[in-house]
Amino acid sequence: MYLRELTQSVSTLKGAGPSICARLARLGIYTVADLLLRAPRDYEDRSRAVSFREALKTGSPANTVGVVAAHDWFGYGRSRTLKILVDDGSATASLVCFNRAFLADRHPPGSRVRVTGTLALRFNELQSASFEIEAAAEGQGPEAGILPIYPLTDGLAQGTVRRLAARALSEYGRRAEDELPVRVRELRGLPHKARALEELHAPSSPEAAEQAHRALAYEELFYLQILVRRRAAARAERPVDRPSAAPGRAGLRERLVERLPFRLTPDQERVAAEIAADMERPRPMARLLQGDVGSGKTLVAFLAVLKAVESGGQAALMAPTELLARQHAQTAARLLEPLGVRLAFLTGNLKDASRRPLLAALAAGEVDLVLGTHALFSEDVEYRRLALAVVDEQHRFGVLQRLALARKGGVPDLLMMSATPIPRTLALTVYGDLEVSTIRAMPPGRKPVITHLARQGNESKVYEFVRKELAQGRQAYFVYPLITESEASELKNAQDMARNLAEKVYPGIPGGLIHSRLPDEEKRSVMEAFTRGELRYLVATSVVEVGVDVAAATCMVIEHAERFGLAALHQLRGRVGRSDAQSYCFLVYSGNLTEDGKRRLKAMMETTDGFLLAEEDLRIRGPGEIAGIAQSGSLRLAFADPVRDADLLEAAREDAARIVERDPGLLEPEHRVIREVLERANPFPAESSGA
Ligand code: ADP
Ligand code: MG
Numbered sequence: 001m002y003l004r005e006l007t008q009s010v011s012t013l014k015g016a017g018p019s020i021c022a023r024l025a026r027l028g029i030y031t032v033a034d035l036l037l038r039a040p041r042d043y044e045d046r047s048r049a050v051s052f053r054e055a056l057k058t059g060s061p062a063n064t065v066g067v068v069a070a071h072d073w074f075g076y077g078r079s080r081t082l083k084i085l086v087d088d089g090s091a092t093a094s095l096v097c098f099n100r101a102f103l104a105d106r107h108p109p110g111s112r113v114r115v116t117g118t119l120a121l122r123f124n125e126l127q128s129a130s131f132e133i134e135a136a137a138e139g140q141g142p143e144a145g146i147l148p149i150y151p152l153t154d155g156l157a158q159g160t161v162r163r164l165a166a167r168a169l170s171e172y173g174r175r176a177e178d179e180l181p182v183r184v185r186e187l188r189g190l191p192h193k194a195r196a197l198e199e200l201h202a203p204s205s206p207e208a209a210e211q212a213h214r215a216l217a218y219e220e221l222f223y224l225q226i227l228v229r230r231r232a233a234a235r236a237e238r239p240v241d242r243p244s245a246a247p248g249r250a251g252l253r254e255r256l257v258e259r260l261p262f263r264l265t266p267d268q269e270r271v272a273a274e275i276a277a278d279m280e281r282p283r284p285m286a287r288l289l290q291g292d293v294g295s296g297k298t299l300v301a302f303l304a305v306l307k308a309v310e311s312g313g314q315a316a317l318m319a320p321t322e323l324l325a326r327q328h329a330q331t332a333a334r335l336l337e338p339l340g341v342r343l344a345f346l347t348g349n350l351k352d353a354s355r356r357p358l359l360a361a362l363a364a365g366e367v368d369l370v371l372g373t374h375a376l377f378s379e380d381v382e383y384r385r386l387a388l389a390v391v392d393e394q395h396r397f398g399v400l401q402r403l404a405l406a407r408k409g410g411v412p413d414l415l416m417m418s419a420t421p422i423p424r425t426l427a428l429t430v431y432g433d434l435e436v437s438t439i440r441a442m443p444p445g446r447k448p449v450i451t452h453l454a455r456q457g458n459e460s461k462v463y464e465f466v467r468k469e470l471a472q473g474r475q476a477y478f479v480y481p482l483i484t485e486s487e488a489s490e491l492k493n494a495q496d497m498a499r500n501l502a503e504k505v506y507p508g509i510p511g512g513l514i515h516s517r518l519p520d521e522e523k524r525s526v527m528e529a530f531t532r533g534e535l536r537y538l539v540a541t542s543v544v545e546v547g548v549d550v551a552a553a554t555c556m557v558i559e560h561a562e563r564f565g566l567a568a569l570h571q572l573r574g575r576v577g578r579s580d581a582q583s584y585c586f587l588v589y590s591g592n593l594t595e596d597g598k599r600r601l602k603a604m605m606e607t608t609d610g611f612l613l614a615e616e617d618l619r620i621r622g623p624g625e626i627a628g629i630a631q632s633g634s635l636r637l638a639f640a641d642p643v644r645d646a647d648l649l650e651a652a653r654e655d656a657a658r659i660v661e662r663d664p665g666l667l668e669p670e671h672r673v674i675r676e677v678l679e680r681a682n683p684f685p686a687e688s689s690g691a
Pocket of ligand 1: 262263264265268291292293294295296297298299419443444549551578
């Protein structure tokens with residue numbers, strides 16, 4: 001029996017009543033398989049007895065058996081607190097039972113108990129406030145093996161999950177069949193599935209637990225790689241028909257370049273040529289364009305769009321937020337419309353009355369370039385001949401959205417753009433067949449943004465500095481972590497600060513407020529007024545984080561900067577420094593910085609290089625989140641971490657490649673799991689029944 005076929009509810013396990021099941025559901029555990037595949041977040045080694053005396057001497061947690069010598073109470077009324085004194089023969093420890101008075105009845109004086117916990121010498125007493133205690137049978141020793149520590153939720157006890165997992169293991173897990181092909185398992189020296197599950201939940205040693213995690217991680221990466229490889233192979237097999245030049249559409253790219261007020265940088269020229277060459281090959285392009293914030297990726301994307309239009313195709317450009325999509329639409333209107341390129345703008349907010357004619361025009365091929373949000377790829381959108389799909393700020397989109405994209409209207413060329421550089425190994429994990437182009441140098445004349453740290457309390461100096469910039473015709477952003485006042489938080493918020501800045505700090509200077517909860521109409525008019533320079537400063541949340549491009553803005557003030565992630569800080573700082581004027585970024589932080597908060601601010605002070613910051617981010621946060629693979633539906637990685645497990649990833653890549661491309665014989669014909677994965681991996685499900 002395959003583990004993934006264990007779809008019966010956890011409620012079939014003895015001891016799992018409705019309220020426990022409801023709590024397990026909050027952890028995403030519904031079936032027996034979910035429970036068996038829940039990785040303990042850590043283990044506690046109780047395989048060795050540690051007496052109270054030894055614990056005090058060595059500092060390691062006690063793990064011992066003793067007798068309750070007495071109860072003791074201190075405090076009054078509601079704060080009356082129980083102490084249980086336990087003597088294990090080496091010493092007497094006092095267990096302080098905050099809010100656990102019920103333990104008095106459970107462990108009366110004279111009863112035998114097992115105790116684990118950390119101890120400290122306090123008020124001349126050996127004390128523990130963080131301990132576990134349970135009744136011990138006569139003759140029972142303290143050794144209890146290695147215990148799993150599961151992630152929990154409110155009202156769910158560690159002991160409950162342990163008991164249920166143990167039950168699931170003995171009733172089902174030990175009979176689990178291998179899902180990996182036998183030959184792969186032998187080649188990689190991986191344990192049998194049933195064995196891995198057993199060592200996961202009831203390890204015989206710390207090393208065995210580690211082995212089990214690696215085996216399960218390998219398995220996840222293996223299936224991920226099968227998916228990715230299969231998708232890559234399918235793309236490569238697909239010839240694309242590339243019509244020659246469309247009448248009246250020649251030379252669009254040259255005309256765009258001529259009209260620009262500046263020259264393309266050598267990097268822009270190089271990557272544009274790489275992309276153009278891809279778009280002439282007989283197989284569809286899948287390319288990631290990396291380049292730091294402000295390096296000029298949009299223009300490169302437009303050149304690719306024109307290339308598609310020159311040969312009579314349509315292009316779609318998708319941005320993660322409506323704000324950014326709209327800005328791209330405006331840039332396109334300025335740069336492309338004069339060349340005769342027919343544009344449309346499509347977001348989820350478009351009313352039916354205007355949406356219907358737009359969809360009709362798209363399907364009839366009367367639109368050359370459509371810009372918008374992920375609504376561009378919803379079910380009812382049809383293209384006449386989608387030749388190119390551009391995804392801006394692709395790290396904001398999940399893997400699944402990218403899959404959906406691949407299904408639209410045959411196989412378009414795919415250009416993904418990101419300012420968050422992805423390590424190559426990780427890129428390969430997610431895309432398999434992805435080529436990468438990188439813009440390294442910024443357009444000429446840019447001065448690096450000067451970054452200042454300011455402690456909260458000194459922000460009036462920052463405001464004064466900004467006032468001088470505003471007086472010279474420059475513009476500024478003020479960014480806050482919250483939109484509006486929150487009871488739970490002392491943080492400054494955008495709404496109140498917009499009022500405060502307007503009334504007290506910059507009276508007479510027009511400013512605007514923008515955040516995600518404003519009506520679209522208002523967002524648009526505020527953004528446009530700021531772009532035109534009518535609003536001199538903009539108070540915002542991180543909605544302005546991605547893509548916003550207003551060259552006259554030279555000041556970025558981020559208050560409660562410690563609350564923002566490194567990628568967000570870098571993106572926010574990237575909103576300024578977009579012209580040859582000197583720009584400034586002020587990171588205003590409030591006290592009580594966490595370690596991570598400190599590291600982030602320090603990194604921001606040390607470099608403006610997005611690649612270095614991305615690496616540091618990777619170290620602080622771990623990779624899953626960065627590549628957008630943490631929450632990507634069926635590709636969820638619970639055990640594997642593509643960066644930490646780089647060696648496993650490499651092995652899984654090799655094995656998957658062998659199976660998909662060279663040696664499907666490795667695959668036993670009856671291997672249902674892989675066939676199912678291959679089925680899912682087919683990116684062209686509707687058309688490919690015979691393929
Ligand atoms: P990003 O790579 O972050 O998407 P943008 O495409 O928004 O960057 O470009 C940032 C700014 O740089 C824009 O205002 C754009 O007009 C300008 N820009 C792009 N290419 C050049 C160039 N070769 N020379 C000067 N300015 C450029
Ligand atoms: Mg951009």
